[in-house]
Amino acid sequence: MENILPVPQHKNKPGTSTGQQFWHHGDKTIDSYSPTDGSLIARVYASTRADYDRVVETAQAAFAQWRLVPAPKRGDIVRQMGDQFRLYKSDLGKLVSFEMGKSFQEGLGEVQEIIDICDFAVGQSRQLYGLTMHSERPAHRMYEQYHPVGIVGIISAFNFPVAVWSWNAMLAWVCGDVCIWKPSEKTPLTALACQQIIQDVLRNNDVPEGVSCLVSGGRDTGEWLARDPRVALVSATGSTRMGKAVGVAVAERMGRSLLELGGNNAIIVSNNADLDLAIPAIVFGAVGTAGQRCTTTRRLIVHQSLLPEIRNRLARAYAQLRIGDPLDPTVHVGPLIDKDAVAGYQKAVADIREAGGTFIVEPGTLTGAGYESGCYVKPCVAEAQNHWPVVQRETFAPILYVIPYTTLDEAITLQNSVPQGLSSAIFTLNLREAEQFLSVAGSDCGIANVNIGTSGAEIGGAFGGEKETGGGRESGSDAWKTYMRRQTNTINYGATMPLAQGITFEL
Numbered sequence: 001m002e003n004i005l006p007v008p009q010h011k012n013k014p015g016t017s018t019g020q021q022f023w024h025h026g027d028k029t030i031d032s033y034s035p036t037d038g039s040l041i042a043r044v045y046a047s048t049r050a051d052y053d054r055v056v057e058t059a060q061a062a063f064a065q066w067r068l069v070p071a072p073k074r075g076d077i078v079r080q081m082g083d084q085f086r087l088y089k090s091d092l093g094k095l096v097s098f099e100m101g102k103s104f105q106e107g108l109g110e111v112q113e114i115i116d117i118c119d120f121a122v123g124q125s126r127q128l129y130g131l132t133m134h135s136e137r138p139a140h141r142m143y144e145q146y147h148p149v150g151i152v153g154i155i156s157a158f159n160f161p162v163a164v165w166s167w168n169a170m171l172a173w174v175c176g177d178v179c180i181w182k183p184s185e186k187t188p189l190t191a192l193a194c195q196q197i198i199q200d201v202l203r204n205n206d207v208p209e210g211v212s213c214l215v216s217g218g219r220d221t222g223e224w225l226a227r228d229p230r231v232a233l234v235s236a237t238g239s240t241r242m243g244k245a246v247g248v249a250v251a252e253r254m255g256r257s258l259l260e261l262g263g264n265n266a267i268i269v270s271n272n273a274d275l276d277l278a279i280p281a282i283v284f285g286a287v288g289t290a291g292q293r294c295t296t297t298r299r300l301i302v303h304q305s306l307l308p309e310i311r312n313r314l315a316r317a318y319a320q321l322r323i324g325d326p327l328d329p330t331v332h333v334g335p336l337i338d339k340d341a342v343a344g345y346q347k348a349v350a351d352i353r354e355a356g357g358t359f360i361v362e363p364g365t366l367t368g369a370g371y372e373s374g375c376y377v378k379p380c381v382a383e384a385q386n387h388w389p390v391v392q393r394e395t396f397a398p399i400l401y402v403i404p405y406t407t408l409d410e411a412i413t414l415q416n417s418v419p420q421g422l423s424s425a426i427f428t429l430n431l432r433e434a435e436q437f438l439s440v441a442g443s444d445c446g447i448a449n450v451n452i453g454t455s456g457a458e459i460g461g462a463f464g465g466e467k468e469t470g471g472g473r474e475s476g477s478d479a480w481k482t483y484m485r486r487q488t489n490t491i492n493y494g495a496t497m498p499l500a501q502g503i504t505f506e507l
């Protein structure tokens with residue numbers, strides 16, 4: 001795998017970068033194992049605190065220059081980055097698939113998300129709009145403008161090892177910010193590859209060293225970003241536990257955070273659903289990325305009259321799933337990220353059984369030829385109850401819970417009765433049901449879909465969710481505003497000094 005991408009060819013890869021430069025000082029390494037075959041694919045040097053401080057100082061200096069580059073010019077640089085990702089789409093998609101374990105198709109899809117957000121950001125670079133207001137005072141003008149916030153720290157998760165970085169970085173860059181990326185310690189190599197892929201663009205455009213930074217490490221490194229008052233915004237994607245720690249640390253120093261945390265996404269299948277549409281959407285939603293998307297379908301809230309048919313159809317569909325090497329184009333489901341994730345899956349299965357749940361599609365861990373890494377599990381479907389603790393928590397694995405309902409009100413209540421609030425969907429051909437689901441009294445999630453599944457959001461919409469999902473919004477719509485500070489300006493072009501609210505103040 002090492003020669004397909006312009007990853008630095010040292011035996012151990014330097015894991016700290018300010019753009020064109022890569023280096024390391026300490027000796028601590030992060031080992032990247034492919035869950036596909038368990039092999040050690042790279043060793044990346046972890047950033048030391050001194051490395052981190054050098055990165056932040058370089059980023060600060062870069063910001064002073066980068067913010068002066070006109071936004072459409074910054075957009076043009078992002079456009080060139082998009083071209084680079086087009087060039088390396090297949091190679092990077094393959095590396096994502098190999099390092100993380102998602103199917104090659106999904107690896108390609110992830111790189112496509114980078115390309116899409118680059119295109120979006122280019123357009124956005126000419127649309128950093130503020131409003132104008134009419135002043136209550138004569139000969140006064142009011143308007144607002146948006147300025148960059150400064151350094152944006154990006155903490156990303158293993159499951160979308162490159163796309164989530166790009167949603168943040170590409171927007172942040174057109175806004176005039178500089179970025180420090182801390183990728184997941186489970187996928188350090190794909191991050192290095194991205195940094196390499198954009199290197200020529202940075203160099204050819206004389207982008208100051210420090211606009212695109214990378215620090216490698218675990219929890220400590222994330223904490224440095226969260227606690228550092230020099231980092232204006234911390235955008236963190238990952239577990240709710242991690243997000244709470246980051247959110248508290250950033251709030252304590254009055255910084256800004258953008259949190260995109262766990263989901264517990266449900267699809268409601270009404271008795272008015274077109275099941276030919278619903279079944280493939282459910283199966284892709286539940287088993288895509290081996291159930292490790294934050295948008296994965298975890299709960300299926302099914303009209304009780306449909307239960308026998310849903311059981312049959314799901315059993316038939318799951319029987320066709322091919323589990324194995326994600327780079328094999330015929331495979332639907334690759335491995336989980338590591339053995340800890342397998343243990344999490346096994347714990348959830350045990351909890352379901354203990355609570356009295358039964359399986360429509362049986363769980364299991366795969367062994368033998370092709371499964372030597374010990375990370376392959378069988379996607380399973382359980383009949384369960386919504387209030388069970390195992391159903392209430394997010395297990396990053398392909399486990400789908402089927403929960404029956406009788407009235408749509410009840411289904412919506414079940415759908416909302418979890419701590420998380422990311423994505424949701426209803427399958428129905430009934431207009432009243434669809435609109436009720438989307439209404440103020442409907443889904444409480446950041447994403448609510450009709451007749452499509454919970455995962456696979458396009459980058460054009462704002463992405464994120466409510467409650468324990470953290471409230472942040474990334475990628476499309478007006479998510480760019482999070483990366484900027486708003487300034488309200490009032491200008492007096494007259495010859496008198498009237499006060500607002502009609503106050504008189506005579507001297």
Ligand code: UN1
Binds near residue numbers: 164
């Ligand atoms: C994530 O799992 O962190 O909507 C992001 C989706 C993808 C992004 C998922 N576009 O499933």
